[in-house]
Amino acid sequence: MAAVIHQQLRFVIDEIDKAIESHQKWYQDLLRVLVSRVPPDEKDLRNDAYKLCEFGEWFYTSHVELIQDHPTFVSLGHAHENMHKSAKQLIELVVSEQAIPVTMFDEFNHDLEKMRTQFQALRHEFANLVQNLDPLTGAQTRAGMQAELNKEHAMAKRSLQPSALAMLDLDHFKQVNDNYGHSVGDDVLIKTVACLQQVLRPYDQLYRYGGEEFLICMPNTTLEQAERVAERIRSMIAQQQIIYDKEGNTLQVTASIGVTSLDPAYSVDDAINKVDEAMYQAKTAGRNLVKVR
Numbered sequence: 392m393a394a395v396i397h398q399q400l401r402f403v404i405d406e407i408d409k410a411i412e413s414h415q416k417w418y419q420d421l422l423r424v425l426v427s428r429v430p431p432d433e434k435d436l437r438n439d440a441y442k443l444c445e446f447g448e449w450f451y452t453s454h455v456e457l458i459q460d461h462p463t464f465v466s467l468g469h470a471h472e473n474m475h476k477s478a479k480q481l482i483e484l485v486v487s488e489q490a491i492p493v494t495m496f497d498e499f500n501h502d503l504e505k506m507r508t509q510f511q512a513l514r515h516e517f518a519n520l521v522q523n524l525d526p527l528t529g530a531q532t533r534a535g536m537q538a539e540l541n542k543e544h545a546m547a548k549r550s551l552q553p554s555a556l557a558m559l560d561l562d563h564f565k566q567v568n569d570n571y572g573h574s575v576g577d578d579v580l581i582k583t584v585a586c587l588q589q590v591l592r593p594y595d596q597l598y599r600y601g602g603e604e605f606l607i608c609m610p611n612t613t614l615e616q617a618e619r620v621a622e623r624i625r626s627m628i629a630q631q632q633i634i635y636d637k638e639g640n641t642l643q644v645t646a647s648i649g650v651t652s653l654d655p656a657y658s659v660d661d662a663i664n665k666v667d668e669a670m671y672q673a674k675t676a677g678r679n680l681v682k683v684r
């Protein structure tokens with residue numbers, strides 16, 4: 392799983408690099424059309440020009456699940472589309488031998504800059520993700536966690552949008568290692584993260600907080616919504632059959648989950664302490680439970 396995520400992220404970064412380069416070349420060709428009046432590429436005059444450039448073809452046909460709904464990826468799509476539409480208007484004027492109003496040219500440059508900024512933002516974000524991925528599970532490591540949580544906390548403060556934290560710890564995980572071996576234990580961790588990724592949204596953040604402990608940050612999520620998400624995760628993990636040998640025998644694990652809000656009224660550290668306490672309450676109350684604080 393981790394290898395897949397790693398590969399997908401690398402693949403996306405490569406595509407972004409190619410897109411930055413191909414748009415650089417495309418821009419030079421556009422300037423030749425606008426300044427020297429060489430005939431334009433017919434594709435640039437179509438309404439769906441943004442789907443026909445090298446990046447557009449990839450963007451609208453690739454189905455990289457990991458990024459499909461990622462907010463920066465979606466914003467990049469809009470910026471790219473706007474830029475090609477602006478360029479089309481300029482080319483149409485040139486083709487009909489009309490002057491390009493300066494406001495229109497400025498608007499195009501603005502759209503171009505916006506698209507370039509989005510490319511860089513996505514590249515930066517994904518390069519950071521690759522760097523901070525836990526090699527076993529593909530969850531993020533704690534390296535960038537504090538900074539991300541601080542950012543989320545500040546956003547919650549500014550926008551008054553609630554955010555929530557969940558802390559998940561596998562139950563009696565030591566027994567899994569002791570009874571089935573460390574590599575089966577590793578597999579359980581990988582499958583747990585796979586479960587989490589099925590339930591979580593693209594902009595939720597998932598960190599491997601400790602050995603078998605995971606911290607989840609859910610932006611724009613009320614405490615009640617977070618509790619429901621945690622309950623879905625708990626139930627999914629408990630139902631999962633994990634094959635541990637060649638005969639296809641299976642084992643099951645459970646998880647204890649704490650939930651709290653990332654409340655602007657108190658600090659990120661306080662919120663982490665609270666969510667940790669909630670998780671321990673779930674442990675002491677019998678495990679395989681969700682507790683809210």
Ligand SMILES: Nc1nc2c(ncn2[C@@H]2O[C@H](COP(=O)(O)OP(=O)(O)OP(=O)(O)O)[C@@H](O)[C@H]2O)c(=O)[nH]1
Nearest residue numbers: 560561562563564565566568573574576577602603
């Ligand atoms: N296989 C595997 N085991 C790990 C990894 N990281 C931590 N562990 C094990 O996770 C186990 C955690 O055990 P404990 O802290 O005693 O917790 P527990 O057995 O889950 O018990 P409770 O949390 O009280 O339900 C230890 O045996 C660690 O060796 C890992 O990357 N792979």
